[in-house]
Amino acid sequence: MYRKPVKAKILIVDSHKSEHKLYAAALDPNFKCYFVDNIQDAWEILYKYPIQVIIADEMIEKTIGVDFLTQIQKQYPEVVRLMIADFKNMQLCLLGNVAGIYQFLYKPWRPDNLRLIVNNAVKIFNLQDKNKISPLDFKGDLSKRLIATVKPTKKQKNSYTGGTFDQLVRSEKSPLNVLCADVQKFSSYDIPILIYGESGTGKELFARAIHYYSARESKPLIVENCAALPDDLLESELFGHVKGAFTGAYNDKIGLLEQANGGTVFLDEIGDISPAFQVKLLRVLQEGTLRKLGGNRYISIDIRIISATNKDLKTEIKEGKFREDLFYRLAGVEFKIPPLRERKVDIPLICMNIIKQGNLLFDKNIVAIDDEAIQVLKGHKWTGNVRELQNEIQRAMIKSETDSLSIEDFSSNLKEG
Structure with missing residues (x-):
């Protein structure tokens, strides 16, 4: 007997109720969407339903969207996180991405672009569920919840x-x-x-x-x-x-x-x-x-x-x-x-592990980090520990146009020490 495929569940958190219709028009035919305009209702939806992707506005009822998604990362690290922001605030969001956000979209977003990004986010969630990738790959934290870890023998x-x-x-x-x-x-x-x-x-x-x-x-x-x-x-x-x-x-x-x-x-x-x-x-x-x-x-x-x-x-x-x-x-x-700054001997191995996972995520083929970059990475203080390191490596991977990361690929914060 034929059964309709189960639609992926998407939670949209936006204080502007008028925006909900736009999201619905773009996503409803392909996804099961839940719309809320405040943080309290968002938590209730997350408790009740197995949400796979969450889309949050940059500001929600006087709450900064990044702060809310940081809480989501801690509580539900397997949920893929997206953020909608004004173009003028996009750079600030990227620099302050402590929530391990998978992707940012700037306003006004295009429906076809939103559908594509959400579809990719669902694929990432499903790869986690099938043990193809760890849920840590896009969350900015190698040390967080290992939902996909196979129980040891x-x-x-x-x-x-x-x-x-x-x-x-x-x-x-x-x-x-x-x-x-x-x-x-x-x-x-x-x-x-x-x-x-x-x-x-x-x-x-x-x-x-x-x-x-x-x-x-x-x-x-x-x-x-x-x-x-x-x-x-x-x-x-x-x-x-x-x-x-x-x-x-x-x-x-x-x-x-x-x-x-x-x-x-x-x-x-x-x-x-x-x-x-x-x-x-x-x-x-x-x-x-x-x-x-x-x-x-x-x-x-x-x-x-x-x-x-x-x-x-x-x-x-x-x-x-x-x-x-x-x-x-x-x-x-x-x-x-x-902390990571007391484990400098581990940094090269951790970097290569992040690159290995990032190659799957970003469809890249990076195989190395040059010696100068390694020395800079080992000398950095890493107040954010592995989370900060992964953010740096992933940004460098996206920026790089070769199969090896160099110091030019990393952020100015890292270069300045």
Whole structure:
């Protein structure tokens, strides 16, 4: 029996409702489109439907579009992100692309051009889903969520660089090697782990490795970015809610902690949760039970918590910003991931890995980086870590007209050090 193909789901976030008709005329025949004019509704759509591509205006209800898409990158890194901007602001958007945006379009955009770009974005999403490329290829962050990673076999996990650590590109002399070995040793012990590291250093990648090296590997691994949501939404996301708990709660929802029962929960940016929510999380971890938002029944859970932060939680405790009792519930053992500037020996390998993936994405055939450019890359401070490095390499690849990147292909910021 013939079945109609399922249309890709596209979310358009634009405060100008009059623009929605233009998007609909351009995209509706080929895609399933959802239109919202504010951030709150956008999050609700993302919770309800498996969105593949999101298109955001440069300004949304006093919110900068790049900031919103940065939150999307953290919460839903597999979603391909596009931005619409005025031509005069395009250069500013490109320079400030911390959201790993796949492509910018300037106003007034052409319907045929928009359809082509969205169609390509859907193809990229599908390549991720089929393990042809990593979802990191266009997001500006090699260390983020590895949705396409294949679960390691027992044989792989016994090798030194097996399992998900294979995705963490490093040399034989990398300072990460000892850290990876230590993490692997502690992974099999069912204790909470706290990971420190700057943004872009690979905290989530380590969390995934810990899960797959543990006895819980066959159970769910749930990832939540605590900085991406306000308290009420974070509570609903983690604990779940009952129908009628708040406006828009049309059905009961199973929280992520309950979904992860028997498995692992990775709470990223744990240092950003409010004092009020710290109390609620502490109670759940102490008692091993949770209560859905608006509910009155307690649910038992068995989960392992891995958390991560770029903040010094001990300093936060002294300043009264983080609960000491919650800290000790999270920090059974602590690991610190070194920033890229302390891993200069790894930079050439990371660059070539980015190029390999970028060749697929941009239909290029770049095979090398010249020595002068390598030395400049190794000498840069990389405050944005691998995310910043990938942005530089990808921009250089697009600019280059040869099969080798040279210093002329890189941005002036890099050349100036």
